Amino acid sequence: xxxxxxxxxxxxxxxxxxxxxxxxxxxxxxxxxxxxxxxxxxxxxxxxxxxxxxxxxxxxxxxxxxxxxxxxxxxxxxxxxxxxxxxxxxxxxxxxxxxxxxxxxxxxxxxxxxxxxxxxxxxxxxxxxxxxxxxxxxxxxxxxxxxxxxxxxxxxxxxxxxxxxxxxxxxxxxxxxxxxxxxxxxxxxxxxxxxxxxxxxxxxxxxxxxxxxxxxxxxxxxxxxxxxxxxxxxxxxxxxxxxxxxxxxxxxxxxxxxxxxxxxxxxxxxxxxxxxxxxxxxxxxxxxxxxxxxxxxxxxxxxxxxxxxxxxxxxxxxxxxxxxxxxxxxxxxxxxxxxxxxxxxxxxxxxxxxxxxxxxxxxxxxxxxxxxxxxxxxxxxxxxxxxxxxxxxxxxxxxxxxxx
Numbered sequence: 001x002x003x004x005x006x007x008x009x010x011x012x013x014x015x016x017x018x019x020x021x022x023x024x025x026x027x028x029x030x031x032x033x034x035x036x037x038x039x040x041x042x043x044x045x046x047x048x049x050x051x052x053x054x055x056x057x058x059x060x061x062x063x064x065x066x067x068x069x070x071x072x073x074x075x076x077x078x079x080x081x082x083x084x085x086x087x088x089x090x091x092x093x094x095x096x097x098x099x100x101x102x103x104x105x106x107x108x109x110x111x112x113x114x115x116x117x118x119x120x121x122x123x124x125x126x127x128x129x130x131x132x133x134x135x136x137x138x139x140x141x142x143x144x145x146x147x148x149x150x151x152x153x154x155x156x157x158x159x160x161x162x163x164x165x166x167x168x169x170x171x172x173x174x175x176x177x178x179x180x181x182x183x184x185x186x187x188x189x190x191x192x193x194x195x196x197x198x199x200x201x202x203x204x205x206x207x208x209x210x211x212x213x214x215x216x217x218x219x220x221x222x223x224x225x226x227x228x229x230x231x232x233x234x235x236x237x238x239x240x241x242x243x244x245x246x247x248x249x250x251x252x253x254x255x256x257x258x259x260x261x262x263x264x265x266x267x268x269x270x271x272x273x274x275x276x277x278x279x280x281x282x283x284x285x286x287x288x289x290x291x292x293x294x295x296x297x298x299x300x301x302x303x304x305x306x307x308x309x310x311x312x313x314x315x316x317x318x319x320x321x322x323x324x325x326x327x328x329x330x331x332x333x334x335x336x337x338x339x340x341x342x343x344x345x346x347x348x349x350x351x352x353x354x355x356x357x358x359x360x361x362x363x364x365x366x367x368x369x370x371x372x373x374x375x376x377x378x379x380x381x382x383x384x385x386x387x388x389x390x391x392x393x394x395x396x397x398x399x400x401x402x403x404x
Contacts, residue, residue, distance in 0.1 A: 016184075028089055139270070
């Protein structure tokens with residue numbers, strides 16, 4: 001076997017194993033967030049105390065992401081991912097197995113810290129693999145996360161429908177996914193140092209947060225939009241647009257499916273037209289989605305708006321990670337870790353922002369605020385421009401290996 005074919009196989013195995021990790025994380029996260037009412041009932045958490053528990057998870061995830069930035073200075077991201085993913089799954093079981101308030105608090109705290117490290121290290125490896133491939137593949141990883149989310153939400157529905165305990169719902173999933181992730185971690189591929197690009201003077205410099213800030217804002221805006229859909233779509237359809245309770249559960253499922261479809265096709269779009277064009281199109285489609293939701297005369301038009309949101313928002317987050325990696329190729333791990341914090345900032349801000357405006361003003365008007373924030377991505381679209389020069393617009397970078 002030649003060294004070239006060995007390198008090809010190594011990258012293919014690394015790509016497949018990392019996709020499995022994204023899938024497992026999407027499944028675990030969906031199982032947690034879609035069973036929050038059951039968690040609340042199991043532990044007797046009051047409505048007043050629940051927001052504190054929910055807010056603690058993304059706050060601690062931000063801490064976990066910052067910690068990962070320091071860890072990867074000493075060990076490769078693959079090592080971090082190999083060990084934090086089992087911790088996330090065991091913490092999920094801890095949430096399901098307890099019955100005292102301190103137990104759920106501890107389990108959610110561990111889950112939050114570990115998930116921050118997991119999100120950061122997964123995307124670090126994804127960016128380094130994309131660099132090795134010499135073309136856009138990052139959206140495919142996020143597509144598998146979306147697929148995992150759909151599977152997790154479906155399993156959660158089965159658990160709720162059959163009135164299964166949390167432990168009975170979670171345990172089989174962990175028993176299957178945890179060993180698969182541990183075995184798959186043998187093939188994770190850590191990236192090598194990038195070569196400096198003479199056309200981009202900043203590419204050889206260490207991370208400068210001022211230069212990363214536009215991408216951080218884009219990340220926060222995208223997750224404000226995402227959390228608006230996940231937290232308010234059902235209530236909006238039922239309370240504002242007059243849908244039935246059963247129909248009100250559909251928009252988020254449609255959103256997840258369109259997110260999966262958009263990401264599955266997104267890498268081809270980036271290779272063909274460049275990241276700037278794809279991000280701009282996604283931003284406009286997402287803005288149109290919020291406008292349709294805000295103006296919808298009834299639930300079916302509202303459903304169309306949430307469908308557009310799925311197709312629009314799905315490309316922004318993966319391409320933001322990719323842009324950060326290109327902006328600081330010699331410090332891409334640190335850039336990804338810091339950028340990842342704004343994932344949780346957007347998640348924290350989005351739900352209370354829309355809820356507060358909805359109560360004080362109107363929920364239709366509240367939908368216009370994430371619309372404006374998401375549309376601000378157009379201001380920063382040029383931050384994604386390196387993709388067009390390197391991988392997109394029909395001009396792929398010369399590759400040293402030929403991988404599938």
